[in-house]
Amino acid sequence: MKLSKPLFAAVLGLTLTAPAIAAEYNANHFFSERHSMVRGPYVDWAQRVAERTNGEVTFRVFSAGSLLPPAASLQGLRDGVAQVSYHAGTYTPAELPIANLIGNMAFYNTDPMVMAFASTEFGLTNPAALQEWSKNGIVFGGGYSTSQxxxxxxxxxxxxxxxxxxxxxxxxxxxxxxxxxxxxxxxxxxxxxxxxxxxxxxxxxxxxxxxxxxxxxxxxxxxxxxxxxxxxYYAGFEWGYNKGFWQGLTADQRDVLFDEMAYELANHRVEFDADVTKAVSSATDGGxxxxxxxxxxxxxxxxxxxxxxAALIENAKRRGVENPEQILTEFKAVVDRWAELLEGVDRTDTDALAELAKTEIYDPLDAETYGTN
The missing domain is CATH 3.40.190.10 (Periplasmic binding protein-like II)
Incomplete structure (x- = not known):
């Protein structure tokens, strides 16, 4: 059941705020703080953003669903309960049919690094995807991918x-x-x-x-x-922003967010795979x-x-997606491009990977205009 916008805000005692008057903003994730998708991309990221903006953009990180439960993260972001949030697209197939269409292409390429970078580029640049984010009252900031x-x-x-x-x-x-x-x-x-x-x-x-x-x-x-x-899994986004919040930021502040998301897009993948190696080793030692x-x-x-x-295309059409075949073709092209770009790159070199994300994905964006339509 969805709460109305006024009720949602009243329940949590929060209201929409603009960056000009707010001292601290809410960052929401439903994984625990020790998870690689939170500790770097939210906890460390928020600290660096605050430092680089001289405290003008400061986020309070809520983890483990303490602010919004998984199924409510999209609505809560749209309503301004959170100003930035992670969202798993599987919870909102009707609202995000394109995000789920490409998210269900998870078997096309099972290289998590490729899919994290490709889903980010696609979400930031594909016209159909951008229209879907805007329709939901959010600005896509960056993607992610779990390990296999x-x-x-x-x-x-x-x-x-x-x-x-x-x-x-x-x-x-x-x-x-x-x-x-x-x-x-x-x-x-x-x-x-x-x-x-x-x-x-x-x-x-x-x-x-x-x-x-x-x-x-x-x-x-x-x-x-x-x-x-x-x-x-990579459906949805690692960072999505409330549209009103994003549009209240300066271009310089958005550039800081672009830089820090580029870094954590890479760092998260390195840390996630390291966590997998450690977890499997510990479990096998235990029998x-x-x-x-x-x-x-x-x-x-x-x-x-x-x-x-064929099932992906049919489901997308049923949810109102126009030309899903074309969208999948465009997404595959982005995936294939990243498979080539990442070939031979050291998958443990966070700085090299982050520089690639910055130059190939975020630097071409115009901080003055991105997310303002």
């Missing part, structure tokens, strides 16, 4: 036959259809509920990035992990078994990737 999704299970799951009938936590959309394709039962729940599901037996596997073994303590309830790469997918499971995934594009 794996099956983390409380029982052995190695082969296609093993998956049959298993209850898999999925992120919705293409992941749900993939579960059905391989004969599993998709269960759509937030990441915060994965632990309980595995612990109580209502889930057999959680399909998510493997950092969740630590960040969501899944290593306590997981006994095996299958390394089939089941896409990676978790690693299974490679059998040939039948790999073949089933390959067949799904080819077949599912």
């Amino acid at each position: 999704y794996f099956m983390m299970c409380n029982k052995p799951v190695e082969t296609l036959a093993d998956v049959a009938g298993k209850r898999l936590r999925m992120a919705g959309g293409a992941w749900t259809r993939f579960a059905e394709h391989i004969g599993a039962v998709p269960v759509s729940i937030p990441s915060s509920e994965m632990y309980t599901g595995l612990d109580t037996g209502s889930l057999d596997c959680a399909v998510a990035a493997a950092d969740a073994l630590d960040s969501f303590s899944l290593k306590d309830v997981v006994t095996s992990m299958n390394t089939l790469e089941i896409g990676n 978790m078994k690693i299974f490679e997918p059998d040939a039948a499971l790999q073949q089933a995934l390959a067949e799904f990737v080819v077949a599912d594009e």
Whole structure:
């Protein structure tokens, strides 16, 4: 159920504010502060933004859903409850059909670095995407990508036959259809509920990035992990801004935000993958078994990737997207461009990656005009 704008603001005791009169603004994320998507891109980022703007743009970071629950982050951002927020597009398919269309292309290229940079460029420059953000009262600041999704299970799951009938936590959309394709039962729940599901037996596997073994303590309830790469998640945005707030900023302040988002776009990917390595190592030391997918499971995934594009297009049309085929073609071109740009680049060199994000994505933007329409 959606709250009306006046009621939403009244419940939280907040009102829309313009940068000229506000001393502190709200930054919202529903992951915990220790997660790589929060500690760098929100906590450290907010500190640097405050320093570089001499305190004129200061954010108070709310994490773990303490300001807005996941499903309400888009509305809360639009209504000014938060001035910047993370949002997972799967919660609002009707409001963000284009963001979900490209977000469900997660099987086209499963390189998280490529998809983080590509989804950011697309969200900042594609006319159809920009129109969608504006229609929702927000300004897109930058994207992200999780690391590859794996099956983390409380029982052995190695082969296609093993998956049959298993209850898999999925992120919705293409992941749900993939579960059905391989004969599993998709269960759509937030990441915060994965632990309980595995612990109580209502889930057999959680399909998510493997950092969740630590960040969501899944290593306590997981006994095996299958390394089939089941896409990676990047739908929505890592930074979206309330339109009124953004338009009240000066061009110099927007340039600071561009620079710091470029840095954290890179840093987040480096940190996320490092967290995955650490979490998997810790879990295997604790007894978790690693299974490679059998040939039948790999073949089933390959067949799904080819077949599912028609479902993506049909779903997008049903939600009112014009020319989804063209949008997917344009997105694939951006993905392929980033696959080339990142070829041979050290994936652990945050500064080099950040410079690439800055020069190729953010520097071409006009801080005077971006997000003002």
